[in-house]
Amino acid sequence: MSSLHHAWLGPYEISSTTCSGLTFARHSHDECVIGVNLIGEEKVWLDRHTFEAGPGSITLYNPGQIQGGGAAQGAPWHFVSLYAGADRLAADLGLAHLEFDRALCFAPALAAQLAQAAKGALSADPLVRGLSEDALVLRLAEVVRLSGVRLPGSASAGSQLVAQAQELLAAQLQQGVALDALGDELGLSKFHVLRTFQKETGLSPRQWAMQLRTRRAQGLLRSGLGAAEVAHDLGFADQSHLNRHFRAAYGITPGRYQSAIRSKTVRLPQPQTDL
Known part of the structure; x- marks a missing residue:
């Protein structure tokens, strides 16, 4: 018995899978793949090496890496997977290039937060999906940092950046300003904008606009x-x-x-x- 929920959230492809035993033949992806194990033990084969990924584990695969494995037949398994182009993920996080240095990170709290944000993409509520995108960008940055990649520092002129962002948000309040568009307008990665805005105001740009x-x-x-x-x-979705x-x-x-x-x-x- 298995169930699969699949969705797109901005540039990211997301799936949530619940099953009882499932194996994958050796294969590769064009995108970066980030997996979150919530329930069950996964045995991973990656570039001629094997390792175990239990609950609370985050698995990281670079584009083109040969991977395979899965959970034993009949064993309960619940995992969330996120697929993102390496160039796009790098740009979102303000990096010139992105390559994971570690294939496995054990971080139960972060794994749960990342899975929750990813599952928000499956919501029928557009506001929930939007807030999930904000949370996802922040959580992805933590995952990338945990994998050994150094992220750029915060801007020194944080208050000026936030003032510019607030002006843009207020001017387009009815139609709303997507995080991508806000970053483009300010000439910064959306992670940089989101992190700086939240540090200065305690809210994400989307929450501030709301x-x-x-x-x-x-x-x-x-x-x-x-x-x-x-x-x-x-610009509310509807009266409710x-x-x-x-x-x-x-x-x-x-x-x-x-x-x-x-x-x-x-x-x-x-x-x-x-x-």
Whole structure:
């Protein structure tokens, strides 16, 4: 019995597999392959060598490397795989070239975080998929660093970079700015932008844009504009997404907020800072 879920998240191809025993003939890939073992013992054959990868292990394969192996027949196995072109992954992380120095890393916490971010790509919710991409970029950087690759340092002018990014995000709030496009506009890798932005603000660019949408929604609702129109004007996926984020931020639905404003008799909850 086995199940396979497959999806694309930006430039990355992702699969999540649950099975009972599965083996792969010796083969290779054009892309970098990062595997996360969550359940089960995998026996790996890689370039004429064998090793074991148990739960919490992250396996790393460079393009063209001959690999094979799998789990014993009948043994439960759950793993997540991510495929990314070496040039694209290098560019995303601000590197001129990328080649893994280690084929196996044992890091249970990081493995779980990477798997969670990758599985977010399978969500039907576009906002969840977007947040998963942000998390995935950060986790991939940790995996690459763990494999022995040195990543470039942070920019010294972090606050200036963040101010430029915030200006771009605010100017295109309705349509949104993808992380790739933000990096291109600023002339930096998306990892560099994401890491610097999060260090300076405590939020990813996507999260910062969402809190700005929610804040502006409050003003539009206060002026009497309907929730459906507010959701459309500010680039929410739909009214239910506006409701969810507004309630998370302010502890009240947009409808109740407008009713409270009109009647001026309902005490509003204090805004929450954790979005």
